[in-house]
Amino acid sequence: MQQLIFQSIIEALRAVGRFWLFIHDFLLGLREVRIWASLLPGQMRRVGVNSLPIALFISLFIGIVLALLSRYIFTGSVPMYFVGTLVGKSIMMELGPVLTGLALAGRVGANIAAELGTMRVTEQVDALETLAYDTHSYLVVPRVLAATLMFPVIVTLAIAVGLVSGWLTSITLLELSTQDFIKGLRQFYEFKDIWFGLVKSTSFGAAIAFLGCMKGLTARGGAEGVGLATTQAVVAGAAMILVLDAFWAVLLL
Numbered sequence: 001m002q003q004l005i006f007q008s009i010i011e012a013l014r015a016v017g018r019f020w021l022f023i024h025d026f027l028l029g030l031r032e033v034r035i036w037a038s039l040l041p042g043q044m045r046r047v048g049v050n051s052l053p054i055a056l057f058i059s060l061f062i063g064i065v066l067a068l069l070s071r072y073i074f075t076g077s078v079p080m081y082f083v084g085t086l087v088g089k090s091i092m093m094e095l096g097p098v099l100t101g102l103a104l105a106g107r108v109g110a111n112i113a114a115e116l117g118t119m120r121v122t123e124q125v126d127a128l129e130t131l132a133y134d135t136h137s138y139l140v141v142p143r144v145l146a147a148t149l150m151f152p153v154i155v156t157l158a159i160a161v162g163l164v165s166g167w168l169t170s171i172t173l174l175e176l177s178t179q180d181f182i183k184g185l186r187q188f189y190e191f192k193d194i195w196f197g198l199v200k201s202t203s204f205g206a207a208i209a210f211l212g213c214m215k216g217l218t219a220r221g222g223a224e225g226v227g228l229a230t231t232q233a234v235v236a237g238a239a240m241i242l243v244l245d246a247f248w249a250v251l252l253l
Helices: 002-029 040-047 049-074 082-121 124-130 135-172 178-187 192-217 222-252
Strands: none
Touching: 002 135, 002 192, 040 049, 040 135, 049 082, 049 135, 082 124, 082 135, 082 178, 082 192, 082 222, 124 135, 135 178, 135 192, 192 222
């Protein structure tokens, strides 16, 4: 039993060491601007533009469900214009960034881990290192920067779609006027509602891409190892989103 505990502690310390070493190599890779700058636009398209359909699809139904739930919650006790308040606050500050981030953890994190994991087990990464390429500048930096830059853009569009779908649901199914919905939306609005969600989404993007790269580049054992690395990237990315969500809530609210 003691030996098992000791081995677990050693493995945990090794994981922490590998994590900080990966961060160190990433920061060094940022210096090679001539390498990653040309790769950044392509990664921004893959991470951002290609992820828009799933993000907008999710936010569409978030707005619908929130509007219907708020009608159920407020009936007979709270003025109905508070539907706009609940829809706006929930989508801008929490559900828009977090649910979009969780969905993209599956799409973006899995894609990055699978791609880099395949390159690792087929020795393509070893070939780049043999040719004196900085693998972090070439493979990691453009993906992490692309996710960091594009996640706030995706979340902004998702929030807009969620608000519009909530408004349309309110005026068509709840018999709420546009004026009342906007009244509730504006009544308790603060500028922090917007930038709070964008700050969170920026950190979500960086964390998802970073963990995807780390898990992919440390994959071992052929196809099975790539599958395991992909699963670990998605799980770690989703867990990190929840941790960062709590962190920003404590820090900024």
